[in-house]
Amino acid sequence: MIRPAGLGTRLRLLTAALDDAVERVYREAGHDFRPRFFPYFQLLMERTSASVGECAADLGFTQPAATQTLQLMARSGWIEVVPGEDRREHRYALSAAARGRLSELHSIWDAIARAAEALDAALPAPLxxxxxxxLESLDRESFHALIMRELTP
Known part of the structure; x- marks a missing residue:
């Protein structure tokens, strides 16, 4: 008998299905934009610029993950390094090219939001x-703590 996939596996499959579809939409619209760029892009639309540390802290990602994504966004031309108050600080801002594509991206993001609402409507409970x-439950008690409680006789 094949056991059903674990929770983590099912979540990765769901994330892959969603991200693959969204990335395909961006590609078909002529944008070298990845779903993982979206939260950084949203943050940089709200601010003039942000450091790696600010992005990591505000978005809840690790600093290495934020660094990797910001570097990829810079190589793709979506953001640029801008001077900070301290020469050692690397700050990032949306590039002129990115700002020029905002209306196109907003149209895609609106369509993605409507598609997410349609998916929610098709489910027994909104995803x-x-x-x-x-996530709120895990903030109150970690999954590690839940597992350890189950392991304790």
Whole structure:
């Protein structure tokens, strides 16, 4: 008998299905834009610029993950390094090319949001609300603590 996939595996499959579809939409629209860029892009639209540390802290990612994504975004031309108050500080801002494509991207993001709402409507419980509730629960008690409680006789 084949056991059903674990929770982590099912979440990775779901993320892959969503990200692959979104990346295909960007590609078909002529944009070298990846789903992982979206939260950084949103943050940089709200600010003049941000450092790696600010991005990591505000978005909840590790500093190495933020560095990797920001470097990839810079190589793709979406962001650029801008001077900070301290010469040693690398700050990032949206590039002129990125700002010029905002209306196209907003159209895609609006379509993605509507598609997410349609997916939610097709499910027994809204996916976004379920994910938010799961994250809030894990903030109160880590999955590690839950597992350890189950292991304790």
């Amino acid at each position: 976004a609300a379920t994910i938010d509730a799961a």
